Amino acid sequence: MAAKTQKSRRNIELLTSSQQQLLRVIGQSGPSSRTVLAASMGLSKAAMSGIARDLISLGVLRETETVYGQGRPSILLDLHPEGAFFVGISLIEEPAPLVLSDFNGNVVARRTMPLSRNPETIAEMIAEALPKLLCERKDAGRKLAGLGIALSGFVDEKQASCVQSTLLGWQDVPLASIVKHKTGIDTFIENDAKAVAVGEKLFGSAREMQNFSIVSFDNGIGCAHFVGGKLYRGNHGGAGEIAHCTIEPNGSPCRCGKRGCLDTVASLKAIKEMARAEGLACRSLDELETEASRGNVMAIGILHRAGSALGLAIAHLIQFNDPGLILITHVEGRFDGLFGTVMRQAAEANVLPRCAGRTPIRTQRVDGDVWARGAASIAAHNFLIGPNPC
Numbered sequence: 001m002a003a004k005t006q007k008s009r010r011n012i013e014l015l016t017s018s019q020q021q022l023l024r025v026i027g028q029s030g031p032s033s034r035t036v037l038a039a040s041m042g043l044s045k046a047a048m049s050g051i052a053r054d055l056i057s058l059g060v061l062r063e064t065e066t067v068y069g070q071g072r073p074s075i076l077l078d079l080h081p082e083g084a085f086f087v088g089i090s091l092i093e094e095p096a097p098l099v100l101s102d103f104n105g106n107v108v109a110r111r112t113m114p115l116s117r118n119p120e121t122i123a124e125m126i127a128e129a130l131p132k133l134l135c136e137r138k139d140a141g142r143k144l145a146g147l148g149i150a151l152s153g154f155v156d157e158k159q160a161s162c163v164q165s166t167l168l169g170w171q172d173v174p175l176a177s178i179v180k181h182k183t184g185i186d187t188f189i190e191n192d193a194k195a196v197a198v199g200e201k202l203f204g205s206a207r208e209m210q211n212f213s214i215v216s217f218d219n220g221i222g223c224a225h226f227v228g229g230k231l232y233r234g235n236h237g238g239a240g241e242i243a244h245c246t247i248e249p250n251g252s253p254c255r256c257g258k259r260g261c262l263d264t265v266a267s268l269k270a271i272k273e274m275a276r277a278e279g280l281a282c283r284s285l286d287e288l289e290t291e292a293s294r295g296n297v298m299a300i301g302i303l304h305r306a307g308s309a310l311g312l313a314i315a316h317l318i319q320f321n322d323p324g325l326i327l328i329t330h331v332e333g334r335f336d337g338l339f340g341t342v343m344r345q346a347a348e349a350n351v352l353p354r355c356a357g358r359t360p361i362r363t364q365r366v367d368g369d370v371w372a373r374g375a376a377s378i379a380a381h382n383f384l385i386g387p388n389p390c
Contacts, residue, residue, distance in 0.1 A: 015060075018043075018051050023060065026079055027384035028229070030207065031064055033074035052077055059083050060103075079103045084145040084383065087133065087185070088376025089126060091115065091151040091168065092192055098126070099369055100133050100140055101376040105203030107369050109136035117168050119175050123182040130183060146379030147185045149175065150195040150371045152220065154237045159188040159378065163237060166255055188378050193222025194231060195374030196329060196366075198381050201226055205327065205364065212325040213240065213317050217333070219269040221262055221310075225321060240321075242313045243267070266310040268332060271339075274302045285333030292338050303338045311346025318351050318359045326361045329370060335363040 015023070018041075025040050026032060032040070038048035055061040060083035067074045081102040088099045093115065100109035111133045113125045126147075134141040153165025160176040162168070176187040190198070197214040200206040206214075210229045216222035221243040225232045232239050243263040244256050251260025252270075264270050268285060275282045278298040282288040291299035314326055326347075328335065335343070340363065348356050 015055075016051075019055055019060075022048070022051050022055065023079065024384050026061070026077060027202065027380075031076040031078040033067065033076055035074060037077065081106065082139065083143065084380075085134075085137065085140045085143050086145060086376040086379040086383070087130065087147040088195075088372040088374065088379065089147070089149045090192070090371035090375060091122070091149060092371055093368075097369065097372045098129055098133050099372040099376055100137055101373060101380070103380070105199060105373065105377060105380065107373055107376075109133055109140070110369070117170075119170070119173050119178050122175070123179045126179055127182040130185075144185060145383045147179065147183065147187045148195065148375035148378035148380075148382075149179065149187065149189040150192040150375035150378070151175075151189060152192055152222075155189055155191050155194075156237060157233055159190055159382070162189060186379070186382070188382050190375065190378045191222070191224070191237070192216065192371050192374065194224040194233075195378050196222070196370055197224035197226060197374075198231060199370075199374040199377035200327065200329075201229075201231075202377050202381055202384075205362075206325065209324050211321070211323045212327060213321060213323045215242070215310075215314065215317075215326060215328045217268065217310075217328055217330040219267060221267050221313075223317070225323070227321065240317070242317065245313060245316070247309045247313060262309055262313050266306045266313070271302060271306050274305075275299070278302065285339065289334065289337035289339065300338065304342050307339045307342030308346045311343040311348075312350050314343070314347040314361065315350035318347070318355060322355070323359060326359060328361065328363045329366045330363065331366055331368060331370065 021041055025037060034045055034049050038045040041048060052061055059080055061077055062080040064076045064078045067076060081104045083103045086101050088101060090097050095112040096115045098111045099107045101107050111129050113129045116122050151162060151165055152167040154163040156163055160174060162170045162173045162175055164171050175189050179187040193214060193216045196216055206212050211227055213225045223240045223242045225240045244261045246260045247262045247265055248260035252264040253259050254261040254264045271285060275288055280298060282291060288299050292303050344361060347361060
């Protein structure tokens with residue numbers, strides 16, 4: 001598979017440093033005129049136009065809309081959606097989804113494969129599934145520029161090894177090199193929440209933000225931060241892991257080995273478990289919200305407890321990082337009911353008065369592709385920005 005893939009792919013890694021720089025600037029700032037790009041790169045407009053012309057001929061850039069203002073009209077340059085493709089795989093679901101995304105972060109093809117805890121088996125299954133995924137889009141194999149994998153756990157700063165994953169039972173697993181050996185494709189791995197954050201920064205609602213935090217609300221709670229326009233990892237890759245901050249001392253045991261972690265109180269899994277323990281036949285957060293709206297005291301208590309815990313953790317994020325935005329992504333559930341109201345009230349009540357109300361807390365419902373799409377964004381980010389962007 002590796003030799004076949006390498007032979008069929010266009011070697012877009014052989015772009016010149018100037019071409020790479022131009023793609024990087026557009027990837028970070030969005031569609032721009034030649035004049036703006038020349039100034040950003042410190043080049044003459046003629047020199048920049050020559051670089052752009054070559055990238056347009058390669059099909060990596062394209063001209064989009066014409067902007068009229070003072071002086072001559074400007075034609076904006078943007079990444080061509082079909083200029084490059086990226087594969088993203090999520091190892092936090094069963095079956096494991098694989099997606100193919102274009103240069104604008106749009107998912108253009110999907111497949112699934114069984115989830116395994118064996119790294120070699122995972123690499124073999126990826127190599128087997130790739131041709132079927134790539135054949136769904138013309139030229140995708142020839143324009144494939146990288147592969148990203150999202151997983152639950154800590155990842156090293158080179159996005160190459162899984163340092164530790166409780167969910168997968170891994171310790172120091174060099175997954176990126178194992179997968180590249182089987183597929184021949186440059187591979188990068190990342191923590192699931194960090195992958196989502198990179199996707200939002202590169203292609204989503206946080207593109208213009210330099211400082212923001214993502215809180216991923218699902219069966220587990222993930223968190224990631226961009227500081228100064230770059231993904232902040234900390235010294236050991238564990239920056240911002242609020243899921244395992246102690247929120248209730250001596251509380252319920254957590255899979256991490258500690259007690260009273262945020263995950264044991266405010267995650268979707270914890271909320272459902274608390275509902276079952278109280279004998280409530282609620283299979284979702286929405287159903288629990290409905291029970292609470294009818295005056296069910298047990299449902300109200302569960303939502304208050306979980307919302308207060310999540311709000312307190314978000315207040316800590318605001319105090320620690322002073323971000324320009326807190327973005328809560330969620331696949332299931334809603335944040336316009338009691339849970340979301342209590343969460344916001346707790347967040348505001350637990351920050352310094354001068355900070356209250358100054359950090360927007362937005363919620364965004366996402367689809368089931370979010371982690372695989374985030375993984376593809378990791379590959380796209382490395383292609384655009386370069387290795388070790390953090």
